[in-house]
Structures are given as C-alpha cells and as structure tokens.
Amino acid sequence: MNLRLNSEFGTLKAVLMHRPGKEIDRLTPYNKELLLFEDVPYLEAMQKEHDVFTNLIKETTGATVYRLNELLIQTLTDRDILEKLMFQALQLNNLTHYKDQILDRLSTAECAIALTAGIKVHELKRKIPNLSTNELMDYAFIIPPSPNLYFQRDPMAITPGGIIFSSMKMEGRQREANILKAIFENHPDFKSQVNQLFPLNGQSTPPNIEGGDIIILSKKAVAIGNSERTDAKAIYQVAKALLAEGTVERVYEVHLPERRNYMHLDTVFTILDENLVLTYPDALNSVLQTSLYTLKEIQEDKVHIKRQVLQESLLTVLEREIPHLEILHTADGNPDYSMREQWFDGANVFAIGPRRVISYNRNKHTNNALRNMGVEVLEIPSSELSRGLGGPRCMTMPISRSKI
Numbered sequence: 001m002n003l004r005l006n007s008e009f010g011t012l013k014a015v016l017m018h019r020p021g022k023e024i025d026r027l028t029p030y031n032k033e034l035l036l037f038e039d040v041p042y043l044e045a046m047q048k049e050h051d052v053f054t055n056l057i058k059e060t061t062g063a064t065v066y067r068l069n070e071l072l073i074q075t076l077t078d079r080d081i082l083e084k085l086m087f088q089a090l091q092l093n094n095l096t097h098y099k100d101q102i103l104d105r106l107s108t109a110e111c112a113i114a115l116t117a118g119i120k121v122h123e124l125k126r127k128i129p130n131l132s133t134n135e136l137m138d139y140a141f142i143i144p145p146s147p148n149l150y151f152q153r154d155p156m157a158i159t160p161g162g163i164i165f166s167s168m169k170m171e172g173r174q175r176e177a178n179i180l181k182a183i184f185e186n187h188p189d190f191k192s193q194v195n196q197l198f199p200l201n202g203q204s205t206p207p208n209i210e211g212g213d214i215i216i217l218s219k220k221a222v223a224i225g226n227s228e229r230t231d232a233k234a235i236y237q238v239a240k241a242l243l244a245e246g247t248v249e250r251v252y253e254v255h256l257p258e259r260r261n262y263m264h265l266d267t268v269f270t271i272l273d274e275n276l277v278l279t280y281p282d283a284l285n286s287v288l289q290t291s292l293y294t295l296k297e298i299q300e301d302k303v304h305i306k307r308q309v310l311q312e313s314l315l316t317v318l319e320r321e322i323p324h325l326e327i328l329h330t331a332d333g334n335p336d337y338s339m340r341e342q343w344f345d346g347a348n349v350f351a352i353g354p355r356r357v358i359s360y361n362r363n364k365h366t367n368n369a370l371r372n373m374g375v376e377v378l379e380i381p382s383s384e385l386s387r388g389l390g391g392p393r394c395m396t397m398p399i400s401r402s403k404i
C-alpha cells in the first residue's frame with residue numbers, strides 16, 4: 001500500500017510519462033476539437049520537446065521515469081487483460097465482433113499501438129486481407145486514437161490516502177483511464193501497492209472525476225475541482241473514501257467556472273513549496289464557491305461525512321490550509337500577459353522539488369516572476385506540446401516523492 005503522495009512538491013523519485021506517438025498524427029483540422037486539441041501538432045518536433053522534458057527530469061532529480069508504452073506492453077502479455085482492453089476499445093464504435101481476429105493477427109506490441117494510436121480499416125486490412133468490412137470506409141477508425149495520452153496527470157491520481165482511478169468525462173479520453181487502471185492493478189511493480197479509493201467496489205458507471213482536478217493542499221487536506229470534467233457526486237464519493245481511510249481530514253470542493261482555460265483545477269493553480277502557490281489572478285476572484293467535507297462518524301462500518309458550504313474564495317481556502325502563504329500570479333499579474341500565459345498553462349508548472357519547477361519556455365513573464373521569488377525554473381520548449389492545452393504538471397503522473 002505504498003502508492004501514496006503527501007505533497008505536490010516533495011523531491012521527485014519516480015514519475016510516469018507518455019512520449020507522444022502516432023496517436024498525434026491522427027489529428028486533423030476536422031477532428032481536433034472533438035479530440036480536445038487547439039491545433040494539429042507536428043509530431044517529430046513534439047517528441048523532441050517531450051524528450052527534453054523527460055531528460056531534464058532524469059538529469060536534475062535522478063528520478064525513475066516510467067514510460068507508459070513499456071508498462072502497457074508488459075501488462076498486455078496477460079491475455080485476459082489484453083482481451084478486456086481490446087473489447088472496451090472496440091465497444092466505442094460497436095465493433096467488438098472484430099476482437100478475436102485482431103487478437104489473432106496482431107502482436108502484443110501492435111495491439112498496444114492499436115489501443116493508444118487507434119487503428120483504421122485500411123491498416124487492419126493490411127494485417128487481415130480477408131477482413132470483411134463492407135459497412136466501413138477504408139479511412140474510418142475501428143479503434144479511435146487517444147491523442148491526449150501524453151497528459152498522464154488526468155487518468156488517475158495518487159493522494160495521501162491511496163489511488164483514484166478517473167472516470168473521464170470526455171468519451172475520447174475514457175480509454176486512457178482503462179489503460180492506467182489495467183497497468184496499476186496488474187503490473188508487478190505496482191499491483192501490491194495499490195489502495196484503490198475510487199471507483200467504489202462494483203461501480204460500473206462511476207460519476208466523473210479527472211486527475212487534473214485533484215490537488216494535495218497539505219498532508220491532511222486535498223482540494224478537488226468541481227469542473228467541466230469532475231462532478232459533485234464523484235467529489236462526494238472520493239471525499240467519503242479519503243476521509244474514511246483516515247490520512248486526509250479535510251476535502252475541499254472548489255467550484256470552477258466552466259471555461260476552456262479552467263478545465264481542471266491544476267490549470268488554475270499549482271503548489272511549489274509548503275507555503276508557495278502559483279495561480280492565475282482571475283481565479284482567486286472568480287472561484288467563490290467552495291465546500292468542505294469532514295468526517296462525522298464511522299458507525300458499524302458505515303461512514304458518515306459532513307458537508308459545509310463555505311461560500312469562501314479559493315484564496316481563503318488556501319490561506320486556511322497553507323500557513324504563511326505566498327501567492328505568485330502568472331506573468332506577475334501583468335494584465336498584458338497573464339491571460340496569454342495562463343492560456344498556455346503558465347500556472348501549470350511541474351514541481352520536481354521544493355521551489356524547483358519545470359515550466360514552458362513560452363511563459364517567460366511567469367518564469368521571471370518565479371525566479372524573482374527564488375524559485376529555480378527549468379524551461380522546456382513548448383511550441384508543439386502546448387497545442388493540446390496542458391502544461392508540465394498535466395504531462396506527469398508522479399508515483400513517488402520524498403515525504404514532507
């Protein structure tokens with residue numbers, strides 16, 4: 001039961017990442033919105049940017065960087081898991097009748113690519129020439145691609161009390177959560193260490209929650225964004241599981257306006273040290289409704305929790321939980337730049353240690369402000385990575401950090 005994290009900024013020891021691959025080349029001007037992209041990236045340049053990010057993490061922290069593709073291939077050697085993931089992937093377009101042929105003719109590595117990058121009719125016909133696909137056009141997807149897979153933050157979350165597997169709101173992303181769940185439940189490096197808090201046992205259609213909405217405020221408090229992607233019911237269930245587990249004592253529900261640039265709580269703020277928060281100035285004013293969940297009692301194995309509607313701003317919540325709080329605004333609050341830089345995830349830096357962050361190079365006003373506060377800022381190139389509208393925190397799933 002060791003997969004737990006008690007801060008957002010303890011020195012990084014292990015992290016999971018996904019190098020963008022063929023799934024990015026599936027984006028076109030016509031499907032990009034459906035697949036939640038702002039533009040059509042140039043894959044080779046994107047991979048180079050991602051490699052800079054990965055190498056910087058390794059060089060500066062010595063942390064283990066797990067690669068999603070490798071973990072997936074290792075997990076898929078179990079035929080039952082492969083069958084289940086393939087069935088779920090084909091279910092989206094009601095094409096599960098292709099499952100057995102695909103499994104017979106594609107290698108495990110090819111199945112891993114099909115599960116992440118998707119597979120088109122003409123590609124499958126190359127492997128299975130006698131495939132009967134009368135009803136489908138050659139360039140249609142039998143399995144749709146998952147171009148958001150490089151945002152490893154969202155399909156799950158590791159909290160002080162255990163793991164939350166996301167139930168992702170957007171149909172295009174739910175398969176990412178299925179993949180992560182299969183890996184963490186079955187891979188020998190992780191399976192004995194998982195204390196699953198969510199989904200609840202036997203829940204077949206859990207309410208929606210995504211990892212980017214979950215932020216560890218302190219050892220005892222977690223904030224969850226009630227957002228475009230995460231709903232109140234999921235927050236209630238996660239709060240109950242976290243409070244029953246006992247490590248966390250307070251769970252805050254933070255209502256975010258439904259706007260593209262507020263899509264997850266971590267697009268609005270990140271925590272860089274025990275008393276330092278980076279945020280978008282507008283967020284402190286527009287996030288006004290918050291609620292607090294605490295444990296009431298546990299009686300005969302029944303957990304009762306209490307919800308208080310606080311009507312407090314995000315700032316008040318942060319001040320309550322983080323003593324001697326210092327707040328830094330994107331672009332230092334300069335209205336000429338803060339909106340621009342927040343759009344490209346200026347507030348979404350990745351802390352690799354206390355006051356040590358990785359940030360997009362394009363957010364230069366924010367990076368300068370961070371340096372002026374004594375934060376070490378390591379910059380990564382960002383022309384292509386930023387087109388998916390997520391930043392360095394979004395691209396990482398920390399697995400182990402030094403305890404605070």
Ligand SMILES: NC(=O)NCCC[C@H](N)C(=O)O
Binds near residue numbers: 036263266388
């Ligand atoms: N935590 C995050 O904010 N992740 C960024 C996700 C971006 C992705 N294109 C999405 O819309 O889901």
